Amino acid sequence: MKIQRWRLHGGQAMIVLAAGAFTAFILLPLVAIFARVLPTSALGSTLGRPLVLEALRLSAFTSLFALGLALVIGTPFAYLLARRQFPGKGFIDSIVELPMVLPPAVAGIGLLMAFGRRGLVGAPLDALGLGIAFTTIAVVLAEAFVSAPFYVRAARSAFLDVDQELEIVSRTLGVSDWATFWRVTVPVAFPSLLGGAVMCWARALGEFGATIMFAGSFPGRTQTMPLAIYAALDSDLDAALVLSAVLTVVSFVVLIVLRASVRRLGGAYG
Amino acid sequence: MVEARVLKRLNGFTLDVAIACDAPIVILVGPSGSGKTLTLRAVAGALRPEAGRILLDGEVVFDSERGIDVPPQRRGIGYVPQEYGLFPHLDVAQNVGFGLRGPKTGSRKAVADMLDTVGLIGLERRKPRELSGGQRQRVALARALVLRPRLLLLDEPFSALDADIRESVRGQLRQIQQSLGFQALLVTHDQADVMPGDQVYAYKNGQAALRPPVVK
Numbered sequence: 001m002k003i004q005r006w007r008l009h010g011g012q013a014m015i016v017l018a019a020g021a022f023t024a025f026i027l028l029p030l031v032a033i034f035a036r037v038l039p040t041s042a043l044g045s046t047l048g049r050p051l052v053l054e055a056l057r058l059s060a061f062t063s064l065f066a067l068g069l070a071l072v073i074g075t076p077f078a079y080l081l082a083r084r085q086f087p088g089k090g091f092i093d094s095i096v097e098l099p100m101v102l103p104p105a106v107a108g109i110g111l112l113m114a115f116g117r118r119g120l121v122g123a124p125l126d127a128l129g130l131g132i133a134f135t136t137i138a139v140v141l142a143e144a145f146v147s148a149p150f151y152v153r154a155a156r157s158a159f160l161d162v163d164q165e166l167e168i169v170s171r172t173l174g175v176s177d178w179a180t181f182w183r184v185t186v187p188v189a190f191p192s193l194l195g196g197a198v199m200c201w202a203r204a205l206g207e208f209g210a211t212i213m214f215a216g217s218f219p220g221r222t223q224t225m226p227l228a229i230y231a232a233l234d235s236d237l238d239a240a241l242v243l244s245a246v247l248t249v250v251s252f253v254v255l256i257v258l259r260a261s262v263r264r265l266g267g268a269y270g
Numbered sequence: 271m272v273e274a275r276v277l278k279r280l281n282g283f284t285l286d287v288a289i290a291c292d293a294p295i296v297i298l299v300g301p302s303g304s305g306k307t308l309t310l311r312a313v314a315g316a317l318r319p320e321a322g323r324i325l326l327d328g329e330v331v332f333d334s335e336r337g338i339d340v341p342p343q344r345r346g347i348g349y350v351p352q353e354y355g356l357f358p359h360l361d362v363a364q365n366v367g368f369g370l371r372g373p374k375t376g377s378r379k380a381v382a383d384m385l386d387t388v389g390l391i392g393l394e395r396r397k398p399r400e401l402s403g404g405q406r407q408r409v410a411l412a413r414a415l416v417l418r419p420r421l422l423l424l425d426e427p428f429s430a431l432d433a434d435i436r437e438s439v440r441g442q443l444r445q446i447q448q449s450l451g452f453q454a455l456l457v458t459h460d461q462a463d464v465m466p467g468d469q470v471y472a473y474k475n476g477q478a479a480l481r482p483p484v485v486k
Contacts, residue, residue: 165351168316169410171342172349173369173417183368187359 108213154196348414
């Protein structure tokens with residue numbers, strides 16, 4: 001008995017140790033960033049530097065644009081995946097999620113081979129004077145490619161969770177299919193849709209690998225925050241740290257919103 | 271008046287029924303999985319039969335041979351699903367007024383009148399999750415009836431209720447039916463829902479048979 005109890009305590013100690021080590025492992029790098037940033041008297045002036053400001057502006061613009069693309073195209077698409085059966089659906093289902101597991105560098109090469117100057121689609125476009133690679137549009141495409149699946153996946157399961165009876169009732173009340181979608185399906189699915197959108201946006205904001213390969217790292221044009229952090233690492237550590245701190249804060253906010261949306265989902269309609 | 275001939279195959283199950291209903295209250299009774307709900311959905315327009323014909327008050331709303339399939343929006347039916355299908359993000363008044371069009375003041379009056387009819391005055395601002403089972407059912411009834419449908423479809427309207435209030439809710443439903451005068455097609459697995467005067471179709475394995483009328 002004594003041995004058994006000791007074992008139990010030993011097991012508990014192991015769990016506590018593992019939990020502590022893991023938490024510290026996650027927290028330590030974040031603490032390290034703020035430990036360097038916060039005492040800096042130049043915090044404000046670093047934030048105001050052109051390199052930092054341009055990266056902030058570009059990141060905000062491109063990530064929101066990528067999110068917009070995901071919402072506009074992904075919402076009806078996700079609804080289709082949730083509600084309709086059609087040939088090849090299983091195939092499309094897995095294609096949609098492929099970018100979530102594909103290494104970003106591969107995505108970057110792929111986009112380059114497709115939309116680059118000598119790419120499949122890029123070559124004819126380039127001939128028309130519509131070069132995409134290494135432009136801000138390329139940044140948006142890279143971010144959308146990598147992040148949109150997060151939204152589509154969340155939206156599909158959000159729509160699946162909406163009781164179809166609600167939609168049937170709405171139609172029998174004379175409300176068109178289109179209006180039913182906006183007045184019933186979307187509001188009921190909203191907390192999960194919001195969660196998916198936030199995940200998508202966060203992923204777009206943090207995109208690095210595909211962007212640097214497909215869009216390059218040109219300040220003001222394609223150098224988003226993660227790329228600016230990388231570029232500034234050697235020359236301007238303060239700027240890199242400040243940008244990192246900003247992204248860390250944003251990540252925390254994203255997490256809080258996600259938690260709140262999950263809570264709403266669990267509690268609001270129960 | 272409902273006449274429906276419906277053939278539908280679904281995952282190895284075959285629904286093959288012909289019903290003709292002219293009593294004020296028609297009951298489709300039978301075990302779960304016998305095709306009652308599928309029949310309701312076909313009448314509502316939410317399920318497309320492979321073959322068949324559905325007439326409401328003599329108007330063809332579905333005819334597989336002539337390629338007629340009137341969408342649910344234009345069939346003039348009210349639908350109260352199992353668990354009532356209330357819109358969780360809307361309050362009682364918004365649920366009841368969901369299908370109303372036209373000027374706001376007119377809708378507001380229609381909603382208030384209907385809430386009065388079903389006895390829900392004072393609960394306008396409640397969300398569905400803040401209502402009892404019986405109240406939810408009356409909201410669903412009011413939401414369908416405020417549009418004056420020619421036919422009301424009810425799927426297991428009493429099964430989600432506690433046994434002690436079931437009897438009084440049965441009475442209330444019949445009272446509302448009599449005062450507003452619509453035809454009701456009611457699906458149930460419970461023989462106790464049948465009253466003298468009701469027309470009854472007994473469902474079994476996807477087939478329906480008219481039962482001789484019950485005499486007092």
